[in-house]
Amino acid sequence: METIPFSKNTDTAEMLEINFGPQHPSTHGVFRMAVQLEGEKICGLKPVFGYLHRNHEQIAENLPYAAVMPYTDRLDYVNALTNNFGYALAVEKLAGLEVPERAEYIRVIMAELARIVNHIAVIGFMLNDLGAFFTPLLYAFRERERILDIFEGVTGSRLMNNFFRFGGVKHDLTEADLAEIKKIIARFPAFLKEFEDLLTKNEILCMRCQNVGILSAGDAINAGITGPVLRASGVNYDIRKVDGYSIYNRFDFQVPLGKKGDVYDRYYVRILEIRQSLKILEQALAKIPQGEIMNKKALPYLKMPRNFKPPVGEAYGRIESPKGELGFYVVSDGTPQPWRYHVRAPSLINLTALEEMCLGQKVADAIVILGSIDIVLGETDR
Amino acid sequence: MDIPVSEVKKELEARLPDVKLRAVGNSLLVENPDDLPRVALFLKENPKFLLDYLSSVTGADYLSYLESVYHLYSMAKKHGPVALRVRVPKNKARIPSLVTVYRSAELQEREAYDTFGIIYEEHPDLRRLFMWEDFEGHPLRKDYAQEDSETLEAADIAWLEARGVEVPPEMKEKAKALEAAGQRAVAQKPEKPRN
Numbered sequence: 001m002e003t004i005p006f007s008k009n010t011d012t013a014e015m016l017e018i019n020f021g022p023q024h025p026s027t028h029g030v031f032r033m034a035v036q037l038e039g040e041k042i043c044g045l046k047p048v049f050g051y052l053h054r055n056h057e058q059i060a061e062n063l064p065y066a067a068v069m070p071y072t073d074r075l076d077y078v079n080a081l082t083n084n085f086g087y088a089l090a091v092e093k094l095a096g097l098e099v100p101e102r103a104e105y106i107r108v109i110m111a112e113l114a115r116i117v118n119h120i121a122v123i124g125f126m127l128n129d130l131g132a133f134f135t136p137l138l139y140a141f142r143e144r145e146r147i148l149d150i151f152e153g154v155t156g157s158r159l160m161n162n163f164f165r166f167g168g169v170k171h172d173l174t175e176a177d178l179a180e181i182k183k184i185i186a187r188f189p190a191f192l193k194e195f196e197d198l199l200t201k202n203e204i205l206c207m208r209c210q211n212v213g214i215l216s217a218g219d220a221i222n223a224g225i226t227g228p229v230l231r232a233s234g235v236n237y238d239i240r241k242v243d244g245y246s247i248y249n250r251f252d253f254q255v256p257l258g259k260k261g262d263v264y265d266r267y268y269v270r271i272l273e274i275r276q277s278l279k280i281l282e283q284a285l286a287k288i289p290q291g292e293i294m295n296k297k298a299l300p301y302l303k304m305p306r307n308f309k310p311p312v313g314e315a316y317g318r319i320e321s322p323k324g325e326l327g328f329y330v331v332s333d334g335t336p337q338p339w340r341y342h343v344r345a346p347s348l349i350n351l352t353a354l355e356e357m358c359l360g361q362k363v364a365d366a367i368v369i370l371g372s373i374d375i376v377l378g379e380t381d382r
Numbered sequence: 383m384d385i386p387v388s389e390v391k392k393e394l395e396a397r398l399p400d401v402k403l404r405a406v407g408n409s410l411l412v413e414n415p416d417d418l419p420r421v422a423l424f425l426k427e428n429p430k431f432l433l434d435y436l437s438s439v440t441g442a443d444y445l446s447y448l449e450s451v452y453h454l455y456s457m458a459k460k461h462g463p464v465a466l467r468v469r470v471p472k473n474k475a476r477i478p479s480l481v482t483v484y485r486s487a488e489l490q491e492r493e494a495y496d497t498f499g500i501i502y503e504e505h506p507d508l509r510r511l512f513m514w515e516d517f518e519g520h521p522l523r524k525d526y527a528q529e530d531s532e533t534l535e536a537a538d539i540a541w542l543e544a545r546g547v548e549v550p551p552e553m554k555e556k557a558k559a560l561e562a563a564g565q566r567a568v569a570q571k572p573e574k575p576r577n
Contacts, residue, residue: 313407
């Protein structure tokens with residue numbers, strides 16, 4: 001096995017070097033942390049990647065643009081829809097394709113539902129890591145199932161949706177689907193109240209999470225941390241607001257911020273973000289217009305994807321995925337395949353500051369801190 | 383909110399006159415890789431731009447040269463991106479690391495080193511990110527010999543036949559010819575730069 005270059009020397013008798021993972025259940029996949037311990041205290045930590053590496057970027061460079069879409073589902077497999085969103089956005093920027101009004105609304109509705117699914121799932125898993133075995137997680141999964149039913153009805157698949165197309169979406173939302181989504185939104189606050197009653201002021205949760213894994217705003221910005229982890233540190237940066245991509249600039253919603261940047265803030269920011277997503281969904285459902293769901297110019301490419309040749313150039317499209325900034329860098333050379341395709345994965349880059357957050361904490365806290373960052377290994381390792 | 387490249391270029395040329403810059407499309411090419419940390423630091427600290435957040439670092443292979451592309455944004459002023467790029471020849475792919483300016487480059491530069499073989503000088507911990515240490519080659523380079531999944535080699539055929547799978551004779555002939563020539567089944571590569 002290779003040696004991990006820790007910053008501290010391990011030759012002292014008190015220092016112990018252990019491996020978390022790659023098969024440890026709390027790493028949410030196959031992720032390894034090489035940890036240096038002095039007693040129970042962490043004095044060094046290096047993440048080790050690559051156990052789920054499949055060279056996603058090369059696969060994409062050998063395929064026509066449209067054929068990459070299902071592969072993006074497998075990046076962050078908890079919310080495939082937002083991955084589709086980012087990729088579609090980058091390619092549309094490259095090809096200069098417009099998206100019809102109704103399709104934009106459908107995109108936003110699906111992406112916000114995916115965000116809710118992600119946030120409740122990640123809170124559930126984080127509590128699992130804390131030792132609240134499966135009770136909160138299954139409460140969350142009960143609600144997640146209802147949303148996945150919608151995904152199944154609309155896209156044909158519960159997890160790997162492959163729903164977005166360049167210049168639109170694959171299927172329309174029927175009136176029945178919209179009514180069902182409205183029902184879910186209507187009952188969601190009651191679930192959130194129940195969830196919060198159980199958790200937010202829970203003494204064990206507070207003691208384990210408050211003042212643990214603190215990340216300051218300056219460190220977070222410098223280390224390129226994005227998403228709820230950044231906002232928990234008090235930095236007001238939400239790409240939905242900043243870029244206003246798609247039609248997000250038309251909705252009225254707030255960006256919840258944390259104060260301290262500890263694990264508790266990250267938990268609570270996610271709860272608040274679910275409420276904001278519900279707010280966006282309500283507005284989108286009230287305003288969704290009738291009309292086309294595909295740009296007419298892009299229709300022929302659905303049947304003949306190899307005819308889709310964006311002009312020579314490059315584009316960087318980014319969205320606020322539930323985990324952070326998900327960016328796609330696509331370079332076209334005028335052929336049906338991208339010359340260069342790169343994914344800026346939030347799960348990977350959010351781990352840059354993992355060591356700072358864990359230093360000086362106990363081993364058990366490292367697990368909670370990792371849970372609060374919210375990584376998915378399909379995206380980290382690509 | 384986009385920042386026009388010309389504006390960034392003008393400001394940089396006024397303050398760092400010895401740095402050679404060229405606008406390439408919507409991005410700024412830093413002609414001499416050694417100037418990159420200075421340019422980045424200037425853009426990060428200049429109150430007009432305050433590009434405090436390095437979003438993405440990635441490599442790209444254009445056959446005659448390698449490229450490293452940086453997308454900078456500002457969290458303080460909420461604008462961006464400014465894309466910087468650096469070109470280096472393949473046999474001398476060395477670029478100064480940006481980790482001292484932006485920590486977010488740490489893992490991303492390791493990734494670009496792993497997949498493209500670009501050496502980021504003075505990176506604190508430049509190891510392969512995804513591949514194991516003994517791995518040979520850099521898989522995202524266009525000259526990386528990639529296995530052809532549609533052509534079978536002699537060993538594959540032996541494996542299949544041992545399990546009772548019939549292999550068409552033309553596939554066997556192809557495998558024999560490859561073995562006689564001492565070659566492996568390698569996928570087709572792009573012939574010339576397509577950009």
